[in-house]
Amino acid sequence: MSIWPSISAPGRRIGYARVSTKDQKLRMQRDALEAVDCDLIFEDHGVSGTKASRSGLDDMLTELQEGDTVVVFKLDRLGRSVLHLADLLVRFQREGIHFCSISEGINTATPGGKLVYHLFSAFAEFQRDIIAENTIAGLEAARKRGTRLGRPPTLHIETVLAAHRAIQQDGLSVAEAARRFEANRTTLWRGLKVMEDITCEP
Structure with missing residues (x-):
């Protein structure tokens, strides 16, 4: 048995x-x-x-x-x-x-x-909202401290998050997501890599 x-x-x-x-x-x-x-x-x-x-x-x-x-x-x-x-x-x-x-x-x-x-769908959006808020707040805090941030990112965090959602939930490739959001593929890939480093767990 x-x-x-x-x-x-x-x-x-x-x-x-x-x-x-x-x-x-x-x-x-x-x-x-x-x-x-x-x-x-x-x-x-x-x-x-x-x-x-x-x-x-x-x-x-x-x-x-x-x-x-x-x-x-x-x-x-x-x-x-x-x-x-x-x-x-x-x-x-x-x-x-x-x-x-x-x-x-x-x-x-x-x-x-x-x-x-339904629970996981809501959680996915909640998690992305937290990532966006933390990223924007972190950049603002760094500016107030006088930290030099280098070149501003070409893509806004909201665009990267939307592309990440499309890739993971809709099954798009990075190239397809870049076309959908009218972004440079290499720039988008770099933004996605940073996001993966933030969210991935061992």
């Missing part, structure tokens, strides 16, 4: 597992995903949560179709930060994809589980 609870999920069950270092093992996560009958399992082994691109995650996002259910062992295995996790869940909702986390008992295919999407 399996120690893992059965889950009710429509469509294909697409599993995702990640460990941060090569010394860690994927076996527990893999066993749990197999126990709930995942049709496919994508893995990232020895990839830190702070790494912006993870081949296993990227391959899974490419594979997903409307009606599928993404299954993870724990919430923190999916997102490299809380904001990234929130953005992924918003993207899943928009694309008609369900989400299930075995350890936390989250399943958006259930009536109660649908609330998770």
Whole structure:
């Protein structure tokens, strides 16, 4: 008898597992995903949560179709930060994809589980508002102290945040986001890199 609870999920069950270092093992996560009958399992082994691109995650996002259910062992295995996790869940909702986390008992295919999407969507916007406010306040405080800030940024923080939202939630590439927001691709990439450094967790 399996120690893992059965889950009710429509469509294909697409599993995702990640460990941060090569010394860690994927076996527990893999066993749990197999126990709930995942049709496919994508893995990232020895990839830190702070790494912006993870081949296993990227391959899974490419594979997903409307009606599928993404299954993870724990919430923190999916997102490299809380904001990234929130953005992924918003993207899943928009694309008609369900989400299930075995350890936390989250399943958006259930009536109660649908609330998770709304909570994370609100959190993503709240987090971006905090980043914008802190960035603007930090620059203003530095000016008042007489700190030399160098060249002013070409892109306003609101533009960078909007582009980040489009990339994470809509699946745009950096080049596509640059065209949408009429920004230089290299300048936008630098702004996004700074934002990732701020928000990513180990």
